Amino acid sequence: MNWSWDYVSEITPSLLQGLLVTVQITLISSVVAMAVGLFFAIAKMSANRWISRIAVMVTEAIRRTPLLVQLYFLFYVLPDIGIVLSPLVAGIVGLGLHYATYVSEVYRAGLINVPKGQWEAARACNLTGRQTWTQIILPQAIPPMIPPLGNYVIAMFKETPILSAITVLDIMGEALAQANFSYRYLEPITLVATGFLFVSLCSAAVIRLLENQLNLRAA
Amino acid sequence: MGLHVAPKTAEQSPIIEFRNVEKSFGAIKVLDQLCFSVKPGEHLALIGPSGSGKTTILRMLMTLESVTAGDVVVNGVSLNHEYKNAKEFPASEAHLRKMRSDFGMVFQHFNLFPHKTAIQNVTLAPVLTGLLSKAEAKKRGLELLEKVGLADKADEYPSRLSGGQKQRVAIARALALQPKILLLDEITSALDPELVEEVLNVITNLRNETDMTMLLVTHEMGFAKDFADRVLFFERGKIVEEGPPGEIFHSPLHERTKSFLRKVIAAGQRV
Ligand SMILES: Nc1ncnc2c1ncn2[C@@H]1O[C@H](COP(=O)(O)OP(=O)(O)OP(=O)(O)O)[C@@H](O)[C@H]1O
Numbered sequence: 001m002n003w004s005w006d007y008v009s010e011i012t013p014s015l016l017q018g019l020l021v022t023v024q025i026t027l028i029s030s031v032v033a034m035a036v037g038l039f040f041a042i043a044k045m046s047a048n049r050w051i052s053r054i055a056v057m058v059t060e061a062i063r064r065t066p067l068l069v070q071l072y073f074l075f076y077v078l079p080d081i082g083i084v085l086s087p088l089v090a091g092i093v094g095l096g097l098h099y100a101t102y103v104s105e106v107y108r109a110g111l112i113n114v115p116k117g118q119w120e121a122a123r124a125c126n127l128t129g130r131q132t133w134t135q136i137i138l139p140q141a142i143p144p145m146i147p148p149l150g151n152y153v154i155a156m157f158k159e160t161p162i163l164s165a166i167t168v169l170d171i172m173g174e175a176l177a178q179a180n181f182s183y184r185y186l187e188p189i190t191l192v193a194t195g196f197l198f199v200s201l202c203s204a205a206v207i208r209l210l211e212n213q214l215n216l217r218a219a
Numbered sequence: 220m221g222l223h224v225a226p227k228t229a230e231q232s233p234i235i236e237f238r239n240v241e242k243s244f245g246a247i248k249v250l251d252q253l254c255f256s257v258k259p260g261e262h263l264a265l266i267g268p269s270g271s272g273k274t275t276i277l278r279m280l281m282t283l284e285s286v287t288a289g290d291v292v293v294n295g296v297s298l299n300h301e302y303k304n305a306k307e308f309p310a311s312e313a314h315l316r317k318m319r320s321d322f323g324m325v326f327q328h329f330n331l332f333p334h335k336t337a338i339q340n341v342t343l344a345p346v347l348t349g350l351l352s353k354a355e356a357k358k359r360g361l362e363l364l365e366k367v368g369l370a371d372k373a374d375e376y377p378s379r380l381s382g383g384q385k386q387r388v389a390i391a392r393a394l395a396l397q398p399k400i401l402l403l404d405e406i407t408s409a410l411d412p413e414l415v416e417e418v419l420n421v422i423t424n425l426r427n428e429t430d431m432t433m434l435l436v437t438h439e440m441g442f443a444k445d446f447a448d449r450v451l452f453f454e455r456g457k458i459v460e461e462g463p464p465g466e467i468f469h470s471p472l473h474e475r476t477k478s479f480l481r482k483v484i485a486a487g488q489r490v
């Protein structure tokens with residue numbers, strides 16, 4: 001099988017369209033993961049034992065089952081009970097919820113790593129609860145959270161091809177559609193890999209830049 | 220410094236009163252029917268073996284720890300209860316905040332805010348609590364840093380200060396809210412020996428130049444003796460013996476106090 005540049009230029013527009021969808025899914029799922037993750041983290045750290053126990057059970061259950069199974073559940077099983085989601089919505093919900101469980105751990109670790117003495121000093125300084133959070137705790141908790149959160153975003157990005165299993169036309173979905181049509185896999189899949197590599201390298205560079213900024217400020 | 224005009228007389232009403240205070244952590248009773256009071260302007264040293272409840276007493280005053288039973292009364296007002304229409308309620312956060320404003324605390328491990336410079340550590344609380352404007356807080360903060368000998372370190376972050384310097388910033392931070400009562404919990408025990416003196420000198424100056432009430436928990440018996448008007452010796456959450464430092468350190472009445480001091484002297488301390 002030889003490489004055909006003609007075929008490459010023919011499929012590139014639809015693959016770029018797919019790449020755009022992939023990036024969009026990643027960004028929206030990241031927002032979902034960070035918002036739902038915050039909710040999970042608060043629930044897990046709740047003083048109410050029942051709330052925290054249920055939150056731990058739910059997040060463990062989500063984390064310990066494969067994403068692919070969860071996507072099938074959202075897309076093919078939920079319609080049986082009358083909940084019909086579009087492939088895109090099911091994909092974003094699935095990816096976002098799955099990663100929310102990891103993100104919640106990042107939040108939790110970040111908060112727990114702020115020493116107890118900081119809370120006590122804030123109390124001794126007679127700060128209000130709100131001032132303690134905004135002035136003392138979050139400014140110390142957030143910077144160390146950024147690199148792991150960034151890495152989860154990249155991990156989500158790399159995991160989006162799995163959404164083609166529920167017919168999402170992301171870059172992988174587009175490539176498979178092209179390949180099914182022409183029976184050529186070499187060019188579409190190579191282009192998909194190149195696209196992922198390119199975006200991953202760029203975002204890793206951005207994260208490293210952010211990290212350096214944070215280290216500079218911490219020093 | 221808020222100046223007390225009232226003369227220090229024997230009958231003066233206490234600034235702090237512990238009334239049958241009990242504190243338990245789970246099944247462990249840490250303070251047991253504890254009663255003592257402190258007069259305004261008094262310098263009190265709390266000594267005793269590890270685990271005797273000294274830190275817990277200071278933490279209760281700073282409202283970092285609640286009271287299991289009994290009452291802690293500050294300036295005649297209960298720390299842990301509030302009264303509305305002659306009915307007793309547990310203290311609300313608003314009540315606690317009002318009560319807290321009389322206290323400043325210096326911790327064993329400094330607990331400076333690492334993301335703030337020395338001067339920001341000192342000005343943060345007076346600005347956020349509305350005590351001073353930004354400009355006033357800055358001016359007073361620099362005076363306080365000057366007083367603890369760190370005017371030149373105002374813009375340094377804690378990570379670039381020595382232990383002794385950190386602790387002196389922490390003292391300035393505690394003073395910034397102009398407390399009437401200063402709580403000092405083993406403030407030199409996390410320091411290298413050669414840095415202890417610079418911190419103790421600051422405390423000695425405060426002791427001599429202000430009329431703040433000061434409660435000092437310490438294992439430095441020599442310093443306790445010079446510092447205190449009165450010494451309380453604790454064991455297992457109870458006061459075994461109390462009196463002026465001369466008596467406690469040189470002619471203690473109780474066998475427990477004697478054996479504690481013998482151990483301390485055996486460990487190489489001057490008493
Ligand atoms: N948060 C807590 N949970 C459980 N037990 C505690 C807690 N805080 C203190 N204790 C226990 O209460 C007792 C008194 O502690 P405290 O810190 O007041 O003693 P201390 O006199 O300050 O001792 P040290 O000289 O070692 O600092 C100890 O037995 C300690 O283990």
Ligand SMILES: [Mg+2]
Binds near residue numbers: 273274275405
């Ligand atoms: Mg202690």
